[in-house]
Amino acid sequence: MKKAKYIEEKIFRFLMVLSLILVAGFVFSVLWSIFSKGIPVLTWEMVTSLPGSGFYVGKQGGFLNAIVGSVYIVLGATFLGLLISIPVVFYLSVYLKKDSRFGSIARLAFDVLFGVPSIVYGAFAFTIMIVVGIRASLLGGILVETLLIVPILIRSMDEVARTIPKELLETAYSLGATKIETIGVVIRQIAPAIATATLLSVGRAMGDAAGVMFTAGFTDYIPESLTDKAATLPLSVFFQLSAPQIEVQNRAYAAAVVLTVIILIISLSGRFIMRYFSKNKV
Amino acid sequence: MKYRIIKDKVAGGVMTLFTLLSLILLVAMAVGLWLKSADILEEHSMWNLLTASEWKPMRNQFGFLAFISGTFYVTGVATVIALPTSLLMAIFLTEYSRSTVRRYIYPLLDILASLPSVIFGVWGTLVIVPIVSDIIGPAVGTATSGYTLLSGAVVLSVMILPLLVSLFIEILGNVEIDLREASLALGATRWQTTKHVVLKKGLPGIIASTVLAISRALGETIAVLMVCGNLIIIPDSLLDACYPIPALIANNYGEMLSLPLYESALMFAAFILFFIVLVFNLGARLYLKTIKTE
Structure with missing residues (x-):
């Protein structure tokens, strides 16, 4: 009897280490497969030029259109997203009482919105765009990515904003400030959270393919106005990979490397900031 | 003033x-x-749409059964793979390991969590699909292209792993240390303590977290679409292709405007997906909330 429990302990300890190795293996396998395939075929020309003639049968050109398109969409969406989410976070934590019913329903709704798949956002935005008369465009892409990141922004900032000590706000009130005038104090308190949330959502918006598929379309050119179509990096990877020519597929791998590197830099610095600041919190 | x-x-x-x-x-x-989706529901009854498996938009046949079963199979198998792995890992990280180990593991999970869907899709076509077609297929004596339910499920399981692990770590971390110490003091081994005390206490949270992760997996589009074969069939085995709802929407949005009913059918597909995800997500969150306030 006594032995059995030690054997069981050993078995499960082994399984745990196995699961750990498995997960680490997955991470390295993903990174290795992308980098080993993509880096040898990645050239400077690819990231600095637009698709040339015969691009989709393997002739010269690059995917600058997708890089710039992605950057435009992400910048626009992040700007709009912050514009919407900062007031909401401020409202939830300053205007509403801690045990407010409306507040908890709103928070739940944002949690649920966070879980809505991006393909559903895409389909929904697409139907709205048809009704309003907007075609697949940079604007459409920006709007759908804004919808996608607002819940992330709100939830991750709110988490921190809720921990702002009440006394801090009361000090401001006692000096005669109105609620809205405490916004400076609140923003200073949640500044690291704003930075992290922004970086996290930039990463999410940059990597999302299903949402922009419907709404931003795809084009070989850099969009010049909000009503132009816009290419995006994930879709560039996806479309090129489904081509039969090896040269085109290789470019998909190269684009995948670019996308991975951008995402890793953005997301990891975001997570680093989060961990760094939450470590020092009481 | x-x-x-x-x-x-x-x-x-x-x-x-x-x-x-x-x-x-x-x-x-x-x-x-x-x-x-009202247009299509006017022509076909809801029951018909959900239980028929014939999908021929040009002939006015819209059966969603293949897509619904594809979604559930791929998510189900992914959960079966990811659940034990992530639970063991979370137990190891909370109950067994020192903080130095955690310092090296967390960044790995962060990387996994931050990589975009399409990258997992590329990985799936480069690594998982060949493994399935060259090793697993011949091993069980079936010729397969590798673009199968199994490949989709493996890719999907890797994608939900970081979410599951972080949810589990939170749940297990909330179990009081006193309970563990009481069990250890009675002579239980660490695993016995984990099994009888920590897991028992954390079980409701573990279930709710799993449902939450499933709701995330249900909507995963590009990665699964790239590796699961996309044939309109109800999969019989792990080595059959499958066609989940998100892939249906993503693959056909270009053609859907050609037929009014087609568009309506795809929006109905989006509605089904939205509804399932909503129920799972809301249920899990509300349940987790009641656990936390107890």
């Missing part, structure tokens, strides 16, 4: 409006997708 108070009131009003609008978005999505 008055100006400041007016400013405060206006700002409050605007912010209430923003918050309300975000709430309305959730309702608007449900209503919008439902209205769009």
